[in-house]
Each structure stands twice: as structure tokens, then as C-alpha cells.
Amino acid sequence: MKARRIVRARGVLALILLGCAALFFVAPDVLAQSSPFGAGTPAPTSSGGIMGWILTEQARFFRSLSAAIREAKADGTAVWGLFWLSFLYGIFHAAGPGHGKAVISAYLLADGSTIPRGIALSALSAIAQAITAIVLVGIAALILGATARAMGEAVRVLELGAYAIIVLFGVMLAWRKGKALIQALSRETAPAGHTHDHSHHHHGHDHVHDEHCGHSHGPEPQELAGKDWLKRGLGAVAAVGLRPCSGAILVLVFTLSQGIFWAGVAATFAMAAGTAITVAAIAILAVGAKGIASRLASGGNGAGAIAVRGLEFTAALGIIAIGVLLFSGLLASERMFPA
Amino acid sequence: MTFRSYLLAAAVAAFTFAFSGGAQAHPHVWITVKSDVLFSPDGKVTALRYVWTFDDMYSAFATQGLDKDNDGKFSRAELAELAEVNVTSLEEFNYFTVAKIGPDTLGFGKPKDYWLEMNKDILSLHFTLPLAQPAAQKDFSVAIFDSSFFVDLSFPEGAKVELVGAPATCTAEAIRPQGADAAASKLTESFFDNLSASAQFGSQFASRIVLRCK
Numbered sequence: 001m002k003a004r005r006i007v008r009a010r011g012v013l014a015l016i017l018l019g020c021a022a023l024f025f026v027a028p029d030v031l032a033q034s035s036p037f038g039a040g041t042p043a044p045t046s047s048g049g050i051m052g053w054i055l056t057e058q059a060r061f062f063r064s065l066s067a068a069i070r071e072a073k074a075d076g077t078a079v080w081g082l083f084w085l086s087f088l089y090g091i092f093h094a095a096g097p098g099h100g101k102a103v104i105s106a107y108l109l110a111d112g113s114t115i116p117r118g119i120a121l122s123a124l125s126a127i128a129q130a131i132t133a134i135v136l137v138g139i140a141a142l143i144l145g146a147t148a149r150a151m152g153e154a155v156r157v158l159e160l161g162a163y164a165i166i167v168l169f170g171v172m173l174a175w176r177k178g179k180a181l182i183q184a185l186s187r188e189t190a191p192a193g194h195t196h197d198h199s200h201h202h203h204g205h206d207h208v209h210d211e212h213c214g215h216s217h218g219p220e221p222q223e224l225a226g227k228d229w230l231k232r233g234l235g236a237v238a239a240v241g242l243r244p245c246s247g248a249i250l251v252l253v254f255t256l257s258q259g260i261f262w263a264g265v266a267a268t269f270a271m272a273a274g275t276a277i278t279v280a281a282i283a284i285l286a287v288g289a290k291g292i293a294s295r296l297a298s299g300g301n302g303a304g305a306i307a308v309r310g311l312e313f314t315a316a317l318g319i320i321a322i323g324v325l326l327f328s329g330l331l332a333s334e335r336m337f338p339a
Numbered sequence: 340m341t342f343r344s345y346l347l348a349a350a351v352a353a354f355t356f357a358f359s360g361g362a363q364a365h366p367h368v369w370i371t372v373k374s375d376v377l378f379s380p381d382g383k384v385t386a387l388r389y390v391w392t393f394d395d396m397y398s399a400f401a402t403q404g405l406d407k408d409n410d411g412k413f414s415r416a417e418l419a420e421l422a423e424v425n426v427t428s429l430e431e432f433n434y435f436t437v438a439k440i441g442p443d444t445l446g447f448g449k450p451k452d453y454w455l456e457m458n459k460d461i462l463s464l465h466f467t468l469p470l471a472q473p474a475a476q477k478d479f480s481v482a483i484f485d486s487s488f489f490v491d492l493s494f495p496e497g498a499k500v501e502l503v504g505a506p507a508t509c510t511a512e513a514i515r516p517q518g519a520d521a522a523a524s525k526l527t528e529s530f531f532d533n534l535s536a537s538a539q540f541g542s543q544f545a546s547r548i549v550l551r552c553k
Contacts, residue, residue: 055365058365059365059366059491062365062366062367063369063394065396066394066395066396069396070395093365096365141403141404145404146403146404147403147404147405147421148400148401148402148403148404148421149421149424150404151403246367247367249400250367250396250397250400251396253399253400253403254395254396254399254400256399256403257399257403257460258399
């Protein structure tokens with residue numbers, strides 16, 4: 001009996017630690033409120049040298065894009081330089097903070113997956129984002145002759161839609177993972193010597209492993225079974241893909257004004273390729289972190305299962321938090337000049 | 340098992356660190372700032388007269404769809420509505436300007452004499468930003484920056500601040516942020532190391548005007 005209590009206490013401790021980790025994840029964004037200009041103008045948060053370097057590179061690549069577009073206009077062969085720059089910009093831009101990879105990686109933490117699937121979701125979301133920007137500028141600027149302001153308003157609507165999807169997606173995930181967590185907790189509190197009954201295991205991905213799964217490495221077989229991984233991850237892809245990046249829109253409109261819109265379209269896909277690489281790298285980290293967590297927690301007792309379910313549930317709550325902060329405007333999204 | 344829980348939490352924390360940078364972005368818009376200081380006949384500072392010149396990419400973006408008569412040129416009338424929107428929206432961002440006497444921050448009135456001008460595909464916003472109350476010259480300073488750093492505002496190299504109607508004893512200095520000359524961007528590692536959301540972080544990348552009157 002005493003041993004069981006210790007196990008339970010450890011499970012609780014693991015949950016508290018996970019909660020702290022989740023706070024760490026959301027806190028910098030919330031703390032970013034204080035600003036000399038008051039609400040609506042979030043201040044940059046403190047950041048280490050690596051993030052500073054990433055931002056420097058982003059700014060440098062973005063700055064050189066307009067010159068590359070001018071060169072491409074004058075000399076057709078210079079488009080390759082433009083594509084290469086766009087690709088590098090995509091890599092660095094995605095390495096900076098952004099909701100895209102936060103949502104994708106939190107999703108992968110919450111709903112275990114394999115590395116190839118993490119890469120597939122990253123690539124799909126980057127391509128979707130490129131297509132959104134191209135369709136938006138193509139229809140609004142090229143066909144309708146819309147103003148920057150009208151495009152800005154369209155982006156705002158897309159953004160709010162994307163943020164609403166993040167919240168919904170997070171709520172659905174949290175509901176699923178919350179149930180799994182409760183299940184794991186109730187097993188832990190069930191009388192000793194409990195032998196589990198497999199008849200309720202028809203929800204493959206909600207399946208909770210405990211004793212018999214001590215050897216589990218990485219994602220659990222039932223979670224990965226079936227073809228619905230793509231369907232489940234589609235919410236994440238939609239949430240990321242629906243919000244076009246400001247850099248792509250600027251490049252598209254600028255190439256349009258220079259009469260080489262096609263080069264802007266190709267450059268946008270080059271950016272997406274770069275973005276996909278970075279987001280995929282972070283997705284691999286997420287899948288790896290989840291794998292390590294599952295392995296560490298698979299100590300052959302219920303506390304491990306609780307810790308993993310707790311991690312998944314926390315990641316799902318993290319997605320909700322990201323969505324709510326973005327939707328409410330508390331977390332800054334990219335803004336251009338006020339217009 | 341407790342150790343494992345710690346490790347697990349550490350793994351999660353290390354991972355989340357990878358994308359928990361917060362509300363940061365790199366500038367998408369670059370503005371070259373020209374700023375003059377206007378004085379009243381009795382020698383007080385009354386307003387800042389700005390010309391903000393945008394980078395070529397943003398210039399093309401902002402003027403998209405505004406050439407109503409399709410003559411390939413943007414008349415002041417075609418740009419009037421955008422100029423109105425710009426100065427109105429800028430109020431929310433306090434015109435990216437902090438004017439002070441010593442430590443005290445001064446308020447602004449509504450912008451006056453504003454218009455946009457397109458010259459060789461480069462857009463400039465002209466506006467005069469009056470102080471809410473005319474201010475004494477002593478210890479008057481201005482800092483120009485976007486705290487969220489979506490917009491990069493800087494003086495060009497060798498920028499001069501014109502003093503209009505100032506007492507002959509006054510001079511003004513345009514100070515570019517440190518490191519601005521060294522890199523294409525003002526973002527340096529030390530800049531980010533020192534950056535804190537609390538006090539005066541803007542001071543590290545603001546363009547400044549310092550007024551001195553004998």
C-alpha cells in the first residue's frame with residue numbers, strides 16, 4: 001500500500017513539473033504585454049544570442065530580397081539568386097518564433113507521431129501557407145486590383161480564422177487527451193492486482209498502456225495504426241496554412257509591381273521549402289522529445305503512463321493557450337506599417 | 340522514477356524552449372527618417388516635422404491598387420486617403436516617437452500637414468507632429484523607434500536635424516543607434532542580450548535627436 005502511495009506521489013510530481021514546463025512555454029508571450037505604448041503593441045521579450053542571430057539573418061535576407069527582385073527583372077538569370085535567397089529566408093524566418101511551428105510541434109507532442117509523419121505535416125503546412133499567400137495576392141491584387149489596405153483586411157480575416165481553428169483544434173485534442181489522462185489516473189487509483197479488460201479498447205488512439213508496455217519506445221503502436229493520422233493532423237495544417245506570411249505577400253506584390261509575378265510565385269514556393277525544412281527539424285525534435293519522455297516514463301508502473309498522458313494533455317492545453325493569445329491579440333503576429 | 344520525471348520535464352522544457360521566443364519578429368518595413376524641430380516665436384519647441392521614406396518593397400505594397408487613373412503615376416490625390424489612414428493609425432503607436440524633457444514624456448496633438456508622395460517608386464510620408472503643449476528647449480530629446488520592431492526607423496548616415504525658427508544658440512544632433520553603421524540591420528547579439536521588456540529597452544535601438552541650447 002505504501003509503495004502505491006509513493007508511485008502516486010511521483011505521478012503528481014511529474015504532472016507538476018510538466019505544468020512548469022508548460023508555463024515556461026507560454027509565459028514569455030504573456031509577459032510580453034508591458035509596452036510603453038500600452039495595449040496592442042507587444043514588446044519584444046528578452047532573448048539570447050541565438051535568437052538575436054536568427055533575427056539578424058532573417059532581416060538581412062529579407063532586406064536583400066527586393067534588390068534580388070530588381071536584378072531578376074533586369075536579367076532573367078538572376079531569378080536563381082532570388083530563389084536561393086527566398087529559400088534561405090524561409091529557413092531563417094521559420095527558425096524565429098512563430099505560431100506555425102509551435103502548433104505543429106505541440107500537436108506532435110500531444111498526439112504522438114513518427115518522424116516521417118512529422119516531416120509530412122511540416123511540409124504540408126508550409127505549402128498550404130505559400131498557396132494561401134499566392135491565391136490571396138493573385139485574386140486580390142492581380143485580378144481585383146485591391147489596395148494594400150483591403151489585402152491587409154483579408155489577411156486579418158484569415159488570421160482570425162486560423163487562430164479560431166487553433167483554439168478548436170486544441171480543445172478537441174485536450175478533450176481526447178484529458179479523457180486518456182483520467183483513464184490513466186483511475187487505473188492508478190484502482191485496487192492493486194487489477195487486471196485490465198481490453199473490451200473498451202476500441203478507440204485506438206485513446207488506448208492507455210501500462211504494465212504490459214514497459215518496453216515501449218517512442219509512439220505507441222495503436223496510436224500510429226490506421227490512416228487517420230493525416231486527418232487528425234489536418235487541423236494543425238489548416239491552422240498554420242491559413243495565415244499567409246507577411247514576407248511572402250510583400251514579395252508577391254513587389255514582383256507584381258515589377259511585372260514578374262511568376263518569379264514571386266516561384267520565390268514563395270522557395271520560401272515554403274526553406275520553412276518546411278526548419279519546421280520539420282523542430283517537428284523531429286518534438287517527436288524525439290516525446291519518444292524520450294515515453295521511454296523515461298515507461299518504468300513499468302502507472303506513474304509513467306500518467307506522466308505521458310499528462311504531457312499530452314499539457315501540450316493540448318498549450319495549443320489552446322497559443323490560439324487564445326493569438327486570437328485576442330495578446331500575442332503579436334506580424335504587423336506591417338499601420339495602414 | 341523521480342529522477343526520470345525530472346529528466347522528462349527537462350526534455351519537454353528544452354524542447355519547448357526551441358519555440359518559446361515570444362512576440363518577436365524581424366522588420367518587414369524600413370523607414371529612413373528625416374526630422375526637423377519647429378519652434379514658436381518665443382523659442383519653445385512646438386512640433387516635429389517628419390519625412391518618412393519607405394523601402395522600395397513596402398512602397399510597392401502600400402500603393403498597390405491606388406493608381407486609379409492607371410497613368411503609372413501616383414498623384415497626391417490618389418494617395419490622400421492612404422496618408423489619412425497612416426497618420427490616423429499611427430496614433431495607436433504614438434507615432435513611433437517619444438519626446439521628452441529630461442525624464443518627462445510629452446504628449447502629442449493630432450498630426451498636421453500630412454501627405455504621401457511617390458518619387459521613382461519610393462513612397463514618402465510627410466507630416467508635422469505637434470507637441471500637445473509647446474516645450475522648453477532645455478533637455479529636450481526625441482527617440483524614434485517601434486518597440487515591437489516590426490518597423491525599422493532610422494536616420495540616414497550623416498543625417499542633420501533642421502531647427503526651424505530656433506534661437507541662434509540652439510543646435511541639434513541626430514544620433515543613430517549604435518551598430519547601425521556596422522550592419523545592414525541594427526540587430527546585434529548584444530542588442531538582444533541586453534533587451535528586456537521592462538525598462539527603456541527602446542533606448543538601445545532608437546534613433547535620437549538631442550537638442551542643445553546655450
